[in-house]
Amino acid sequence: MNTEKYEQILKDRQREIFARLHKIDTDLGNPRDKDSEEQATEAENDEVLEEFGQVGEKELKAIDAALERISMGTFGICAKCGQPIAEARLDAVPSAALCQECAAGE
Numbered sequence: 001m002n003t004e005k006y007e008q009i010l011k012d013r014q015r016e017i018f019a020r021l022h023k024i025d026t027d028l029g030n031p032r033d034k035d036s037e038e039q040a041t042e043a044e045n046d047e048v049l050e051e052f053g054q055v056g057e058k059e060l061k062a063i064d065a066a067l068e069r070i071s072m073g074t075f076g077i078c079a080k081c082g083q084p085i086a087e088a089r090l091d092a093v094p095s096a097a098l099c100q101e102c103a104a105g106e
Helices: 003-029 036-072 087-092 100-104
Strands: none
């Protein structure tokens, strides 16, 4: 298996997420409008941004774990059953730690 391909994909995605999280932090730090109606809208928007940030953090953890598996030589091996993870699954979800069968059982 060409782990270099997946390593590059994971690192590119990692950079994208870091940039997105930085933008979210910047947007959350901006002062709010004094209009109470605008403040309510901005508060809702902040909640959505915080959720996006949490999703991004979760994805970063999965990417970090996948990069660690690459360095340990265990990338592409299911963490649960020890069988190879199909390349089609890794192409779709490069950070996948589980094969399709084990992921479906979760």
